[in-house]
Amino acid sequence: MLRLKGAVAHYAWGDRFALPEFLEITADGRPWAEIWYGTHPRGPAQIDESLHLPAPSYLADEVGELPFIVKLLAAAQPLSLQTHPTAAQAATGFARENAAGIAPDAPARMYSDQHAKPEMVIALHRFEALCGFVDSEQAIAQCNEAGAPDIAEHVRSNGVAATARAILNAEPFNAPASASRAMQQLNEHHHDPRSAVALLMHYVRLAPGEALFLDAGCVHAYLSGLALEVQGSSDNVLRAAFTNKHVDLAEFFAVANLSPTGDARVSTETLSAITTAYRSPAPFSVMRHEVNGTFSLTTTTEHTMLICTSGSVGTLTRGSGAYLARNETVELHGTATLYSVST
Structure with a gap:
């Protein structure tokens, strides 16, 4: 098992406190948007045990290119x-x-x-x-609730896709009389006329x-x-x-x-007293493990990543990650929530 140090991304939308508090470190005033655990060149993870060396090792140096990235994400x-x-x-x-x-x-x-x-x-x-578009009936209802009758009529006449395209192309519509909750969540953008696209989407x-x-x-x-x-x-x-x-x-x-x-x-399936699987068409497998005592795992896939999101188990504490190769066995002790990702 290789313990990892993730690569931090300080994007403007990041939260200044959420990830530092999650990692139990002092905030430095910068927005902490993401921590990447993977081998992508824009955010390669390092092997934790190598950080004291003059030239720390990267995960990619040991295992090649992974087909997935695991991130901690904090959006303010x-x-x-x-x-x-x-x-x-x-x-x-x-x-x-x-x-x-x-x-x-x-x-x-x-x-x-x-x-x-x-x-x-x-x-x-x-x-x-906001994630994907609702059907015409729901879009019309959401537009009417927000006081956007001209957008509702455009949906009724042209459909959701054409209306979304029109809004994003900045075609003229009257501003909704009352911004929806989803529009309000766009914060400084809710006065942007394109924020009305939220009326057509799943919130x-x-x-x-x-x-x-x-x-x-x-x-x-x-x-x-x-x-x-x-x-x-x-x-x-x-x-x-x-x-x-x-x-x-x-x-x-x-x-x-x-x-x-x-x-x-995503639907879930309970596999055992401690393990829940997330079922989706994704090309990777994701499981959550609620550990209270001993956690044993023998990997059967080429790549497996463990991320601890609460408590501690073995050498893994909240916010830390580890990589396991195929046919590797680990036995960890503690109380924690672990996520495993594998391909």
């Missing part, structure tokens, strides 16, 4: 309205931007790699998000332990809260609104699914 402000490509779309976009000579770290770069980015987000505390509030699964094309915006996120090892993001980062609506519309979808909540 909404993230952009965004979506992610399929693997085929990512490969095409990556090749196109390379051919165009767009530097890997250029602000306008949308495709940093050739991989898809399916995501599962699991609430650790309260977590709120999801997750309790701790509940999860969403977002496949390629799913339009979403995380609004606030602390969560564990598991995703494909990719940083490909197509943004449409609510950000100072690069927005390319044409590319966003080429990838995004604007049609109504069902609830993206």
